[in-house]
Amino acid sequence: MEIVRVNNLKKAYGDNKVLRGIDFKANAGEVIGVIGKNGAGKSTFLEILMTLKPYDSGNVLLFGKELNGLSTNQLEHIRKDISAVLQPTQFYKTLKVVELLKLFKAYYKSPVDIEQIITDFKLQPHRKKYFDKLSGGWKQIVSLAIAFLSEPKMLILDEPTTGLDPHMRNMLWLYITDYNKRTGGTVILTTHNMDEVELYCDKVMLLNDGINEMFDTTEWILSTGYKSINDFYLSKVSI
Amino acid sequence: MLATQLKYDLLMFTREIFYMVFTIIIPPVTYLFMGQLFGDAMYAGNLSYAETYTPSFILLITFGVVFFAFGFDQVMNRTTGVEKRINLTPVSKRTLLVSNIIRSIIITSFGYFLIFFIGMIAYDLSFQPANFIIAFMTFMLFNAALLIISSAIYSLFTSMNGALVFSIVIFQVVMFTGGFTMPIDMMPKFVQVIADFNPVYHMNQLFIAVWNGQFQVDNSSLLSSGFIIGCVVASLGVLRLVNKVRK
Numbered sequence A: 001m002e003i004v005r006v007n008n009l010k011k012a013y014g015d016n017k018v019l020r021g022i023d024f025k026a027n028a029g030e031v032i033g034v035i036g037k038n039g040a041g042k043s044t045f046l047e048i049l050m051t052l053k054p055y056d057s058g059n060v061l062l063f064g065k066e067l068n069g070l071s072t073n074q075l076e077h078i079r080k081d082i083s084a085v086l087q088p089t090q091f092y093k094t095l096k097v098v099e100l101l102k103l104f105k106a107y108y109k110s111p112v113d114i115e116q117i118i119t120d121f122k123l124q125p126h127r128k129k130y131f132d133k134l135s136g137g138w139k140q141i142v143s144l145a146i147a148f149l150s151e152p153k154m155l156i157l158d159e160p161t162t163g164l165d166p167h168m169r170n171m172l173w174l175y176i177t178d179y180n181k182r183t184g185g186t187v188i189l190t191t192h193n194m195d196e197v198e199l200y201c202d203k204v205m206l207l208n209d210g211i212n213e214m215f216d217t218t219e220w221i222l223s224t225g226y227k228s229i230n231d232f233y234l235s236k237v238s239i
Numbered sequence B: 001m002l003a004t005q006l007k008y009d010l011l012m013f014t015r016e017i018f019y020m021v022f023t024i025i026i027p028p029v030t031y032l033f034m035g036q037l038f039g040d041a042m043y044a045g046n047l048s049y050a051e052t053y054t055p056s057f058i059l060l061i062t063f064g065v066v067f068f069a070f071g072f073d074q075v076m077n078r079t080t081g082v083e084k085r086i087n088l089t090p091v092s093k094r095t096l097l098v099s100n101i102i103r104s105i106i107i108t109s110f111g112y113f114l115i116f117f118i119g120m121i122a123y124d125l126s127f128q129p130a131n132f133i134i135a136f137m138t139f140m141l142f143n144a145a146l147l148i149i150s151s152a153i154y155s156l157f158t159s160m161n162g163a164l165v166f167s168i169v170i171f172q173v174v175m176f177t178g179g180f181t182m183p184i185d186m187m188p189k190f191v192q193v194i195a196d197f198n199p200v201y202h203m204n205q206l207f208i209a210v211w212n213g214q215f216q217v218d219n220s221s222l223l224s225s226g227f228i229i230g231c232v233v234a235s236l237g238v239l240r241l242v243n244k245v246r247k
């Protein structure tokens, strides 16, 4: 089933033409990595998919519906099926972790049991801490836990593992792949860690000069003679 | 949903020391402190200290709450990215706004009763039901006007630091030119000129009159009401414009 379809998407900030015609597609259950250098437009692209940013031209279809034509009501409806970890995600700084979970549970009208989430994500020692006071890694874990509250059909993650130590990184990926296997949800993420792409992503989109220079399966890219995705990235993207 | 949001909105207010200081602490303390100094003086309209300054300090609390916890809070959420994360959820903007407005009304009403209570104990302020109801209704109208004005002003800010500096400065300006410290006609000329352009000063004048049953339709009360209404209309215009541009 098709979850996202993007045709000839264009987006500029003033004179800065960041996206110059992106074509993209995501099916149910796929894990797709978006890569490209700093400032390539990855976050911009993801935020358009999250319904947060307007775009100049082209089509973006989420669950078969063109975003530009939707009313506020319809957008709010579509947001029930999307969740995301932003770069970086911020929450009310004077609420504690458990309070944030409860509040966002209400936003999503979610049936998920908060205590289960706290156990699953090993948040017990942090439940009474203010979000602001958590370390960067735990902020990411809490953001992900909150993203999972809605049991989304599509999960968008903007550099979820940046700044995490190896254990935290593994833990985060465990949650992501488990979600993907268990619910068949689609995951679209960005990362600067090419090993992660190789290990976990079914497909890769390389954003370069505002277009998707490459959008194919990880397998296919490796079969064309690159030793690794890192190798592929280094040979395709100049500084 | 609204109940949950409101519960946490109130909780967050009590955890923000900065809001508490400017709303629930400074005004009552100043009210008591000034009472110690000028408690025996008589003021315009043959009113006692408590008759003049009780409504004034209720208004000052209202101003503090609406500008800090309502207006500045919005800038903070917008600029730190909290708003972005919430925009991602299916919760409607209206729910959030309504919760914020109810929160302001609850806290300002709390301020109302707090000052009134202090006044009853410290200055033998008496409770007259009819007057109380009219005064409370006027207070609600001013509350609404301030909510609209502060929304408009803070919608123009794109940086939190700018908004913070502005908030602290404007609090001082309003405190001195709104008639919350010394009576305005005892102040230098330039302060009097600023006061004329300060909607909170006009609210203060009207509120003192209503509070004491001295309100009458005359030139000065019409001018004050007109100026406040003008500010509200201008603010609605600004809000409309900003909403259009943001889209």
Ligand SMILES: Nc1ncnc2c1ncn2[C@@H]1O[C@H](COP(=O)(O)OP(=O)(O)OP(=O)(O)O)[C@@H](O)[C@H]1O
Pocket (backbone or CB within 6 Å): A013, A016, A018, A036, A037, A038, A039, A040, A041, A042, A043, A044, A045, A087
């Ligand atoms: N709100 C904005 N207003 C103006 N320009 C912006 C805005 N957001 C991003 N840009 C610009 O758009 C370009 C793409 O930014 P974006 O954040 O999408 O890149 P990115 O690929 O996510 O980079 P990184 O890997 O560093 O996260 C950059 O040149 C950036 O300066």
Ligand SMILES: [Mg+2]
Pocket (backbone or CB within 6 Å): A042, A043, A044, A087, A158
């Ligand atoms: Mg980015």
